[in-house]
Amino acid sequence: MKPANMKPIAILGVLLIAIGIAGLIITNISFTEKTVIVDAGPLKVTADQQRSIPIPSIAGVIAIVAGAGLLLYGRRARS
Numbered sequence: 001m002k003p004a005n006m007k008p009i010a011i012l013g014v015l016l017i018a019i020g021i022a023g024l025i026i027t028n029i030s031f032t033e034k035t036v037i038v039d040a041g042p043l044k045v046t047a048d049q050q051r052s053i054p055i056p057s058i059a060g061v062i063a064i065v066a067g068a069g070l071l072l073y074g075r076r077a078r079s
Helices: 008-025 057-078
Strands: 028-040 043-054
Touching: 008 057
Parallel strands: none
Antiparallel strands: 028 043
């Protein structure tokens, strides 16, 4: 299958499978957030706060199954 001949539904299926695999490999997303603690006129005191967002494994599995379904649907619609 050439990328130029792929239908948008098949491309979406491949993307969902890739996102699902990434979701299973990466268990959480961490980032740093700046929080203003004191804001008194010209004086501002900030603190860096580490945040973490967990990614449930079931979300990765659902994305893979949905992507596979879209690929199969796209293949059947093409025939």
